[in-house]
Amino acid sequence: xxxxxxxxxxxxxxxxxxxxxxxxxxxxxxxxxxxxxxxxxxxxxxxxxxxxxxxxxxxxxxxxxxxxxxxxxxxxxxxxxxxxxxxxxxxxxxxxxxxxxxxxxxxxxxxxxxxxx
Amino acid sequence: xxxxxxxxxxxxxxxxxxxxxxxxxxxxxxxxxxxxxxxxxxxxxxxxxxxxxxxxxxxxxxxxxxxxxxxxxxxxxxxxxxxxxxxxxxxxxxxxxxxxxxxxxxxxxxxxxxxxx
DNA sequence: GACATGAATCGTTCATCTACGATGAACGCT
DNA sequence: AGCGTTCATCGTAGATGAACGATTCATGTC
Numbered sequence: 001x002x003x004x005x006x007x008x009x010x011x012x013x014x015x016x017x018x019x020x021x022x023x024x025x026x027x028x029x030x031x032x033x034x035x036x037x038x039x040x041x042x043x044x045x046x047x048x049x050x051x052x053x054x055x056x057x058x059x060x061x062x063x064x065x066x067x068x069x070x071x072x073x074x075x076x077x078x079x080x081x082x083x084x085x086x087x088x089x090x091x092x093x094x095x096x097x098x099x100x101x102x103x104x105x106x107x108x109x110x111x112x113x114x115x116x117x
Numbered sequence: 118x119x120x121x122x123x124x125x126x127x128x129x130x131x132x133x134x135x136x137x138x139x140x141x142x143x144x145x146x147x148x149x150x151x152x153x154x155x156x157x158x159x160x161x162x163x164x165x166x167x168x169x170x171x172x173x174x175x176x177x178x179x180x181x182x183x184x185x186x187x188x189x190x191x192x193x194x195x196x197x198x199x200x201x202x203x204x205x206x207x208x209x210x211x212x213x214x215x216x217x218x219x220x221x222x223x224x225x226x227x228x229x230x231x232x233x234x
Numbered sequence: 235g236a237c238a239t240g241a242a243t244c245g246t247t248c249a250t251c252t253a254c255g256a257t258g259a260a261c262g263c264t
Numbered sequence: 265a266g267c268g269t270t271c272a273t274c275g276t277a278g279a280t281g282a283a284c285g286a287t288t289c290a291t292g293t294c
Contacts, residue, residue, distance in 0.1 A: 032165040039165075042231075043157030044282085048149040051234055063240060075283050077242055082281095096240050096291050107234060114159075114231045117168055117224060161252085180270060192253050194272055199251095213261045213270050 022109055026116035035113040038106070041086035046071060047079050051102070054089065060101030062094070139226055143233035152230040155223070158203035163188060164196050168219070171206065177218030179211070 025031055042048060046069055053061060053068060066076045080100060083089040087106040092099045142148055159165060163186055170178060170185060183193045197217060200206040204223040209216045 027169070032162050032169065036160055036162040036165045039156045040160030043153055043160045045150050045153040046282095048153045048156075052144070052149065055234055066241090071282095072284055073241070074243080074285075078282075081242085093241095093290085096238095098241060111231055111234075114228055117172055117228070163252095183271095188252095189254055190271075191255075191273080195252080198272085210260085210271095213268095215271060 022105070022112065024109075026112050031113060031116070034109075038086055038088070038110045038113065041082055041088055042110070044079065044082075046076070047083055050076075050079060050083060051088065051107075054100060054102045055107075060092075060099045062097040062099050065100065139222070139229065141226075143229050148230060148233070151226075155203055155205070155227045155230065158199055158205055159227070161196065161199075163193070164200055167193075167196060167200060168205065168224075171217060171219045172224075177209075177216045179214040179216050182217065 024034075042051070049069060050065055053065060063073070065080070066073050069076055071079075080089065080091065084091055087103055088110070089100055090103050092101075141151075159168070166186060167182055170182060180190070182197070183190050186193055188196075197206065197208065201208055204220055205227070206217055207220050209218075
């Protein structure tokens with residue numbers, strides 16, 4: 001195989017195609033619901049750690065997350081699922097592994113919503 | 118009784134005695150734990166609504182909260198307890214009623230922690 | 235094709251959350 | 265003292281969450 005084709009993070013922080021700032025309101029019933037769902041996803045220390053990990057390494061990690069946390073692989077997988085369903089994280093299949101990275105839009109959205117309090 | 122002594126919000130948004138900005142770190146294991154606890158407290162739509170209510174009326178409300186939410190009084194009381202235990206809200210006894218108001222410091226802390234993500 | 239590796243899903247157990255009605259405690263008023 | 269009001273707490277039932285080991289599935293490698 002040619003060198004340089006070997007690895008490299010497959011999953012960049014999302015194409016981010018110049019989508020303007022989020023237009024959705026930060027108040028009202030829908031926003032409340034949204035905020036509560038996002039907050040619930042963040043409401044577990046393991047998930048906070050995962051988010052921090054993914055923010056820090058802007059390149060995305062894979063099963064390294066499992067190594068960083070004192071939890072079983074299946075448990076970490078569940079936490080990742082929660083974060084994925086909340087839209088805070090995105091997973092991309094990269095050969096035998098899976099590459100996770102943050103969804104910056106949702107993270108910004110969370111900050112807006114919290115900021116509106 | 119003399120007029121003007123009648124009502125008026127008893128519970129102002131905390132003395133706030135010139136305590137400088139929060140010095141605690143926004144990262145690390147303790148911060149993660151803190152963030153997850155605060156987020157969990159916010160992780161329910163009813164509690165978001167309560168927070169919004171209390172932020173809006175800077176004067177604090179009491180059982181009016183119960184009237185605003187489609188929940189039983191006991192349920193609202195439990196949500197208030199959760200918010201109180203998280204330090205996001207403060208309750209003050211005012212005669213037969215209880216006056217709730219936000220704890221601005223904790224709210225700011227939450228914003229800092231979320232902002233650090 | 236057989237095999238190993240990495241990750242998701244399943245099934246289970248135990249704990250926590252949510253909601254309610256009922257009860258109880260504190261207070262103001264007559 | 266007695267009463268109504270306001271809120272917290274209790275007890276309970278059902279739902280959801282957290283954690284694990286075992287299993288399954290997909291993908292590369294030999």
